Amino acid sequence: MEATGQSGRILLVDDEAAILRTFRYCLEDEGYQVTTANSALQTESLLQRQVFDMCFLDLRLGDENGLDVLAQMRIQAPWMRVVIVTAHSAIDSAVDAMQAGAADYLVKPCSPDQLRLAAAKQLEVRQLSARLEALEGEVRKPSDGIDSHSPAMMAILETARQVAATDANILILGESGTGKGELARAIHGWSRRAKKSCVTINCPSLTAELMESELFGHSRGAFTGASESTLGRVNQADGGTLFLDEIGDFPLTLQPKLLRFIQDKEYERVGDPVTRHADVRILAATNRDLAEMVKEGHFREDLLYRLNVITLNLPPLRERADDILTLADRFLARFVKDYARPARGFSEEALKALLDYQWPGNIRELRNVIERASIICPGEWVELAHLGMSAPTTNSAPRVGADLSLEELEKAHIAAVLANSETLDQAARTLGIDASTLYRKRKQLGL
Numbered sequence: 001m002e003a004t005g006q007s008g009r010i011l012l013v014d015d016e017a018a019i020l021r022t023f024r025y026c027l028e029d030e031g032y033q034v035t036t037a038n039s040a041l042q043t044e045s046l047l048q049r050q051v052f053d054m055c056f057l058d059l060r061l062g063d064e065n066g067l068d069v070l071a072q073m074r075i076q077a078p079w080m081r082v083v084i085v086t087a088h089s090a091i092d093s094a095v096d097a098m099q100a101g102a103a104d105y106l107v108k109p110c111s112p113d114q115l116r117l118a119a120a121k122q123l124e125v126r127q128l129s130a131r132l133e134a135l136e137g138e139v140r141k142p143s144d145g146i147d148s149h150s151p152a153m154m155a156i157l158e159t160a161r162q163v164a165a166t167d168a169n170i171l172i173l174g175e176s177g178t179g180k181g182e183l184a185r186a187i188h189g190w191s192r193r194a195k196k197s198c199v200t201i202n203c204p205s206l207t208a209e210l211m212e213s214e215l216f217g218h219s220r221g222a223f224t225g226a227s228e229s230t231l232g233r234v235n236q237a238d239g240g241t242l243f244l245d246e247i248g249d250f251p252l253t254l255q256p257k258l259l260r261f262i263q264d265k266e267y268e269r270v271g272d273p274v275t276r277h278a279d280v281r282i283l284a285a286t287n288r289d290l291a292e293m294v295k296e297g298h299f300r301e302d303l304l305y306r307l308n309v310i311t312l313n314l315p316p317l318r319e320r321a322d323d324i325l326t327l328a329d330r331f332l333a334r335f336v337k338d339y340a341r342p343a344r345g346f347s348e349e350a351l352k353a354l355l356d357y358q359w360p361g362n363i364r365e366l367r368n369v370i371e372r373a374s375i376i377c378p379g380e381w382v383e384l385a386h387l388g389m390s391a392p393t394t395n396s397a398p399r400v401g402a403d404l405s406l407e408e409l410e411k412a413h414i415a416a417v418l419a420n421s422e423t424l425d426q427a428a429r430t431l432g433i434d435a436s437t438l439y440r441k442r443k444q445l446g447l
């Protein structure tokens with residue numbers, strides 16, 4: 001959720017009707033949405049039902065102590081920026097309030113300009129922190145663009161650009177590492193939602209309980225450890241896009257709530273009965289066969305139909321021969337720059353190997369191979385030996401006790417188990433680790 005430009009949501013808390021009226025007029029003139037409350041009780045109930053970006057709080061609220069109201073606000077809406085309004089004679093309590101988490105204070109009487117300036121300043125901070133929250137977890141090297149010269153991929157990109165403009169939910173299918181996440185972000189970027197956030201959730205990394213609170217947020221005390229209320233990713237993605245990565249691992253027990261959200265755009269935070277609304281476009285991706293999962297009872301058919309209004313099937317890299325060398329060149333250029341290395345290109349033999357290889361790990365594997373090569377290549381030309389690709393393709397399986405690092409052995413073992421398993425869950429069971437750990441290791445090791 002973002003407070004954009006003059007569209008911030010402001011709460012005014014004061015027990016003097018005249019002050020509420022003057023402040024309200026002044027701030028509404030600026031285009032802000034203003035809501036007022038004249039008591040602690042009214043404030044608490046408003047915060048339960050509505051989301052505000054900032055608040056002007058009078059510390060003297062009749063018999064009630066504004067500091068208590070502030071403490072309650074910090075719990076119910078920790079994201080909200082609070083500006084204390086105080087009389088000059090009570091400046092000490094403003095200092096206490098700043099220590100208790102208020103963002104700023106204004107001394108009464110204050111001019112309209114001071115009020116407007118204080119609002120603009122806090123809303124800007126709120127907007128920046130909302131943006132930062134959305135970017136967290138998405139911190140990665142910028143993509144070099146996902147254009148392609150391979151006919152299969154070009155057709156997919158054309159469809160993707162067309163449907164990006166609509167609000168249709170899109171299901172992106174493809175083997176691991178084919179660029180599903182990259183395509184999802186590109187679709188968001190081509191859509192009318194581009195100025196709002198594209199929020200990603202990695203489904204396998206969360207249990208059903210954590211996923212519910214991550215998606216929809218929770219109220220304080222909803223479960224052990226929930227010491228503060230949170231807004232949830234759905235709220236963060238309001239007006240933008242929610243990308244559910246590895247949707248095949250979305251907990252079955254939570255699927256009805258996701259379905260309801262997709263159908264009605266309505267949801268509740270964990271531990272909070274208030275129904276909320278968010279305008280979110282859903283993109284989902286998986287490398288699993290969802291139709292098969294439906295048959296096995298692991299995925300809801302009605303949810304699948306909601307998600308796959310449009311399906312985009314990304315081809316594996318081995319079927320994008322026209323792109324292998326372009327991508328390899330781009331990755332090399334990027335990594336030699338990042339690591340300040342001398343390589344400028346590939347030897348003939350290396351180029352041939354890149355084209356001949358089957359790339360089971362797709363673009364992610366290509367990226368990792370080139371990253372490593374760019375580091376170990378001492379001269380201008382990356383040779384076959386620097387690519388280190390022969391091990392996984394030949395039968396020379398690494399031997400326990402051979403001259404190998406633990407990581408190389410682990411990578412080879414996990415790759416072999418994955419190749420022999422029908423599902424990720426089965427591979428995780430064989431390896432004796434849980435599916436989310438395997439998911440992370442795959443990414444980390446470039447498998």
Ligand SMILES: Nc1ncnc2c1ncn2[C@@H]1O[C@H](COP(=O)(O)OP(=O)(O)OP(=O)(O)O)[C@@H](O)[C@H]1O
Pocket residue numbers: 143144145146147174175176177178179180181182183245285286287327363364367
């Ligand atoms: N067209 C592209 N240009 C440059 N890099 C790309 C491109 N497509 C994908 N990548 C890179 O390849 C890696 C894998 O991409 P991504 O995570 O999008 O794949 P994925 O299909 O979602 O994988 P998984 O199914 O394992 O989640 C990432 O490092 C990504 O930045």
